Amino acid sequence: MEDPVTITREANIAIVEVNNPPVNAASHAVRLGLQLNVKEAEANPEVEAILICCAGRTFIAGADIKEFGKPPQDPSLPDLVNQIEASTKPVIVAIHGTALGGGLEVAMGGHYRVALTSAKMGLPEVNLGILPGAGGTQRLPRLIPVAKAAEMITSAGMISAKEGHELGLIDRLDEGDDPRAAGLAYAKDLLAEGAGPSRTSDNAAKDADAVDFDALRAKVKKSARGIMAPVKALDAVEGATTMPFAEGLKNERALFTELLESDQRAALIHAFFAERSVAKVKEIEGVAPRPTDKIGVVGGGTMGAGIATSALLAGIDVTLAERDDDAANKARATVEKNLAGAVKRGKLAQAKHDAILANAFRTTTDYADFGERDLVIEAVFESMEVKREVFGQLDAVCKPGAVLATNTSYLDINEIAAATKRPGDVLGLHFFSPAHVMKLLEVVVADQTDPTVTATGFALGKKMKKIAVRAGVCDGFIGNRILSHYQKANFATVLAGASPFDVDRALTNFGLAMGPFAVSDLAGLDIGWANRKRLAETRDPRETYAAFADKLCEQGHFGRKTGKGFYIYEEGEKPQPNPEVEEIIAAERAEKGITPRQISDEEIVDRYMAAMVNEAARVVGDGIAQRPSDVDVVLLNGYGFPRWRGGPMHYADTVGLAKILNDIGVLQKEDDFLWQPAPLLKQLVEEDRNFASLNG
Numbered sequence: 264m265e266d267p268v269t270i271t272r273e274a275n276i277a278i279v280e281v282n283n284p285p286v287n288a289a290s291h292a293v294r295l296g297l298q299l300n301v302k303e304a305e306a307n308p309e310v311e312a313i314l315i316c317c318a319g320r321t322f323i324a325g326a327d328i329k330e331f332g333k334p335p336q337d338p339s340l341p342d343l344v345n346q347i348e349a350s351t352k353p354v355i356v357a358i359h360g361t362a363l364g365g366g367l368e369v370a371m372g373g374h375y376r377v378a379l380t381s382a383k384m385g386l387p388e389v390n391l392g393i394l395p396g397a398g399g400t401q402r403l404p405r406l407i408p409v410a411k412a413a414e415m416i417t418s419a420g421m422i423s424a425k426e427g428h429e430l431g432l433i434d435r436l437d438e439g440d441d442p443r444a445a446g447l448a449y450a451k452d453l454l455a456e457g458a459g460p461s462r463t464s465d466n467a468a469k470d471a472d473a474v475d476f477d478a479l480r481a482k483v484k485k486s487a488r489g490i491m492a493p494v495k496a497l498d499a500v501e502g503a504t505t506m507p508f509a510e511g512l513k514n515e516r517a518l519f520t521e522l523l524e525s526d527q528r529a530a531l532i533h534a535f536f537a538e539r540s541v542a543k544v545k546e547i548e549g550v551a552p553r554p555t556d557k558i559g560v561v562g563g564g565t566m567g568a569g570i571a572t573s574a575l576l577a578g579i580d581v582t583l584a585e586r587d588d589d590a591a592n593k594a595r596a597t598v599e600k601n602l603a604g605a606v607k608r609g610k611l612a613q614a615k616h617d618a619i620l621a622n623a624f625r626t627t628t629d630y631a632d633f634g635e636r637d638l639v640i641e642a643v644f645e646s647m648e649v650k651r652e653v654f655g656q657l658d659a660v661c662k663p664g665a666v667l668a669t670n671t672s673y674l675d676i677n678e679i680a681a682a683t684k685r686p687g688d689v690l691g692l693h694f695f696s697p698a699h700v701m702k703l704l705e706v707v708v709a710d711q712t713d714p715t716v717t718a719t720g721f722a723l724g725k726k727m728k729k730i731a732v733r734a735g736v737c738d739g740f741i742g743n744r745i746l747s748h749y750q751k752a753n754f755a756t757v758l759a760g761a762s763p764f765d766v767d768r769a770l771t772n773f774g775l776a777m778g779p780f781a782v783s784d785l786a787g788l789d790i791g792w793a794n795r796k797r798l799a800e801t802r803d804p805r806e807t808y809a810a811f812a813d814k815l816c817e818q819g820h821f822g823r824k825t826g827k828g829f830y831i832y833e834e835g836e837k838p839q840p841n842p843e844v845e846e847i848i849a850a851e852r853a854e855k856g857i858t859p860r861q862i863s864d865e866e867i868v869d870r871y872m873a874a875m876v877n878e879a880a881r882v883v884g885d886g887i888a889q890r891p892s893d894v895d896v897v898l899l900n901g902y903g904f905p906r907w908r909g910g911p912m913h914y915a916d917t918v919g920l921a922k923i924l925n926d927i928g929v930l931q932k933e934d935d936f937l938w939q940p941a942p943l944l945k946q947l948v949e950e951d952r953n954f955a956s957l958n959g
């Protein structure tokens with residue numbers, strides 16, 4: 264392998280360049296190369312200044328994440344950064360692309376920083392369950408105001424080079440596109456001025472008095488939602504305001520090591536790589552996608568308008584069809600509201616917003632307007648009959664080669680495709696509501712879907728900045744199929760003795776953003792009810808059917824939108840448990856001859872996880888998901904599973920598959936039909952393997 268760090272010289276300036284594609288991560292070889300080359304430059308009497316820069320698309324984007332959890336190799340990143348800072352010759356760092364984590368820490372070890380105006384920078388370590396452990400928590404608050412440093416570090420946010428310049432992190436901006444040239448020009452100017460080394464560690468923390476750490480800690484703890492890293496990172500930043508530099512570094516190291524050894528770090532790094540491996544889909548390797556510049560959307564309800572908004576934000580031209588002018592106007596108003604929201608949140612410039620509405624978006628009531636569209640996404644009422652009708656019409660008007668996608672959440676896409684004469688052009692693109700906010704996209708591949716069509720689904724997902732996951736056809740695909748199963752298990756837990764409120768409490772304590780019964784209320788209880796009615800005919804007679812949610816619906820209680828469901832909703836009040844729910848459940852238990860028993864929070868969680876993992880194992884075993892980590896990505900990004908637990912499959916590996924299988928075995932005595940162990944789970948336990956062994 265080529266040396267990832269090289270040294271060259273231009274007159275009296277040594278140029279130390281990192282070249283470690285794809286993102287110049289500070290791997291062991293890079294750290295070693297930087298150490299040796301900076302040393303060499305220091306020792307060379309002809310060198311008066313040292314420039315550190317990177318080849319390729321970015322400055323160092325961080326420590327090499329693959330090395331975390333493995334035995335450390337010298338030089339460590341903190342030692343390297345200290346060595347760079349200690350240089351007796353001025354060290355200039357030229358930044359382009361994204362200087363992140365350990366990359367920005369290397370830059371802060373340098374004495375002068377020049378950044379291309381297009382560059383961005385940040386310390387995103389807390390996203391991975393760690394903190395900036397190479398001096399970042401000590402140097403950043405010595406370069407920019409402590410409050411801003413604390414915000415950047417605890418939120419993992421990135422700033423632009425321009426903001427970095429205003430704050431004092433960047434000394435010079437360069438309008439060009441060549442970091443090496445920018446660095447050399449700066450180095451020459453500094454030498455001409457007679458500038459010497461300028462070490463950040465000599466500075467005091469900036470505007471430290473302006474920060475109330477106790478108040479900030481309470482705020483960070485609340486928004487961290489169970490993740491330890493942001494709170495520990497804040498502790499380290501506080502150290503920069505109360506301790507001398509060397510002591511602050513030691514404190515940072517201790518806090519970093521604690522996090523590095525935690526299960527949370529392992530889970531969050533698993534999630535990072537899982538989200539990247541979903542893009543690896545064998546059947547589309549080397550397959551060129553079809554165009555997606557102009558799309559059509561059928562249906563302008565919440566979902567269709569959300570999809571249209573998401574496409575418009577991605578620079579795609581959108582035509583949206585509704586059945587009449589009234590509905591089309593309503594859809595337009597929803598899209599306009601969504602786009603105005605994006606402007607308000609700073610995601611979209613006003614001028615761009617105006618241009619989108621003037622040029623890139625139109626509504627229609629005539630499918631003939633889809634004639635020239637590259638791809639059309641159907642988002643109409645969830646009924647096979649209606650969808651087949653829509654696809655028949657699309658088949659008649661769309662140009663050859665156009666991709667026809669359905670946003671169905673459950674229905675059989677093979678049957679929908681069969682309504683056209685071009686089933687190879689049909690696939691599922693299952694967005695999650697609100698579609699312009701949620702990142703998850705299931706790309707559902709039907710029996711006859713052409714690989715170029717699948718590749719187009721992934722290309723569109725990338726354009727829309729979604730996390731696209733390949734799924735096969737079955738009822739509910741990956742996410743909703745698993746959801747249906749664990750909902751049944753939650754219902755069974757309630758019949759066995761827990762209240763819905765016990766279940767919600769236990770699972771929010773476990774880390775879910777909301778309890779499953781509160782989520783059902785939010786989504787509308789009528790949705791689950793309609794789905795259960797749809798499946799009634801094919802329901803296995805051995806299933807113990809829990810009817811208490813149907814009873815609520817029969818009384819017109821659909822959750823939040825009707826003011827009553829599992830909870831009671833009153834304007835300005837915290838939702839309260841609905842006492843009628845307990846009565847309905849007690850009656851159903853009596854009818855079924857069930858004597859309720861006390862169920863601990865721990866058991867509630869174990870039952871929930873056993874159900875989720877068991878069905879997920881079936882989903883992988885049946886080939887609906889490509890690999891266990893794809894399931895994790897779906898549950899993390901579409902169903903509120905706590906990221907710091909890594910997803911259900913990672914969680915199962917952490918507690919051990921034998922424990923999950925054992926829990927299922929115990930539950931089988933309660934309900935032999937619901938708790939059949941998945942063949943893949945049994946096989947892995949027999950072979951003493953975990954889900955990670957299947958990720959490849």
Ligand code: TC6
Pocket residue numbers: 285286288324325326327328329340341361363364365366387388391394395396397536539540
């Ligand atoms: C740290 O620095 C701690 C310091 C303290 C130490 C004491 N390492 O995201 P993409 C791979 S913690 C190894 O698709 P993009 C990635 O897996 C780190 N590999 O590209 C993928 O590989 P694949 C702090 C990495 O253009 C490929 O690069 N830094 C790393 O959409 C392309 O990635 C971060 O947290 C890495 N650090 O976005 C930054 N980074 O092709 C994490 C990426 O085999 N990285 N890879 O699948 C990012 O946020 C983004 O990758 C990006 C580029 C913005 C740099």
